[in-house]
Amino acid sequence: MTRSIDLDKFHDAVKLEIADNFPTVSTVEDYDTDRKDLMAPAILIELVDMEADPDSDPGTEQLAVVSKWVARIIMSFRTENVKREIRKFAAALGVLVHQNRWSMQMGPAQVTYIGPDAFSPELDKYEVWAVEWDQQIDLGQSVWTGEGVTPDRVMIGYAPKIGPGQEGDYSELGGNS
Numbered sequence: 001m002t003r004s005i006d007l008d009k010f011h012d013a014v015k016l017e018i019a020d021n022f023p024t025v026s027t028v029e030d031y032d033t034d035r036k037d038l039m040a041p042a043i044l045i046e047l048v049d050m051e052a053d054p055d056s057d058p059g060t061e062q063l064a065v066v067s068k069w070v071a072r073i074i075m076s077f078r079t080e081n082v083k084r085e086i087r088k089f090a091a092a093l094g095v096l097v098h099q100n101r102w103s104m105q106m107g108p109a110q111v112t113y114i115g116p117d118a119f120s121p122e123l124d125k126y127e128v129w130a131v132e133w134d135q136q137i138d139l140g141q142s143v144w145t146g147e148g149v150t151p152d153r154v155m156i157g158y159a160p161k162i163g164p165g166q167e168g169d170y171s172e173l174g175g176n177s
Contacts, residue, residue, distance in 0.1 A: 004062065005106055005137040007047070013102040014045055018071065021096050022089075040126060042074040043093070053136060056107075060142035069109075071097070071131045072117050082127045090114050090129040097133050107136030 011030055019028040027042035048068045056064040071093060075086045091114065099108040113132040154173040161169040 004139060004141050005104065010067075010102065010104065010106075010137070011045065011047070013104055014069070014071075017100070017102055018043055018045070018093070018096065022093070038074060038126070040074050040076040041079070041089070042072075044072045044074065046070050046072075048132075050137075050139075056136050058138050058142075060138065060144055062138040062140045062142055064136065064138050067135045067137050068112075069133050069135065070117075073129045073131070074126045075128075076126060079127070086127045086129050090131055093131045097131055106138075109133045109135045 015028050015030065019025065022028070022043070025041050025043055026039035027044075029042070030045050046069065048070055050065040050067050053064045053066045056066075058064060073086060073089050073093060075082050075089070079085055094111050094114045097109050098111050101108055111131065111133045113130065115129060117128040117130040155167075155170040156173050157163075157166060157170040
C-alpha cells in the first residue's frame with residue numbers, strides 16, 4: 001500500500017537526518033530562518049517545486065510528483081580555507097542525500113547538482129554552495145485502505161481447467177503439489 005507523504009514530516013525528517021550526520025553545523029533549518037543573523041556553518045533546506053510525474057502513477061489515485069529540493073551550505077568567509085572546506089562539506093552532504101529515503105516510504109533521492117549557489121544579497125558575506133536533488137513522492141490518500149482479506153496462499157490454474165469446479169486442478173504457487 002502506498003501512503004501519502006506528509007510534507008511537514010518530510011521536511012522534519014530531512015532536517016533531523018542532516019543535523020544528526022553533521023553535528024558541527026550550528027543551524028539546520030528551512031524557510032523561516034533569519035538570514036541576516038545566521039549562525040554559520042548552516043544548512044538551509046527548501047522544497048523548490050513539485051512536478052507531476054504521470055509515468056510513476058502508483059495506481060492508487062494519488063498524485064505522483066517529482067519533488068525538487070535544495071540544501072544550501074553556508075560558511076563564513078572567516079572559516080579557514082573556506083573554499084576547500086565548503087567543497088568537502090558539499091560533497092559529504094551529497095553522499096548523505098544520494099539514494100536517501102529519509103526513513104519514509106518514497107523513492108530514493110537522486111542528486112542533480114552540487115556546486116556554487118546563485119547569488120543571494122542577504123548571504124553575500126558567506127560562501128554558499130548547494131546540493132540539489134529530486135525525489136519521487138505520492139501526494140493524497142490512497143484508495144487502497146488495506147481493508148479486506150489478505151490471501152495467505154496463491155493458487156495457479158491453467159486454461160482450460162480454470163474457474164469454479166476446477167479447484168482440484170489448481171496448484172499452490174511455491175507449494176509442493
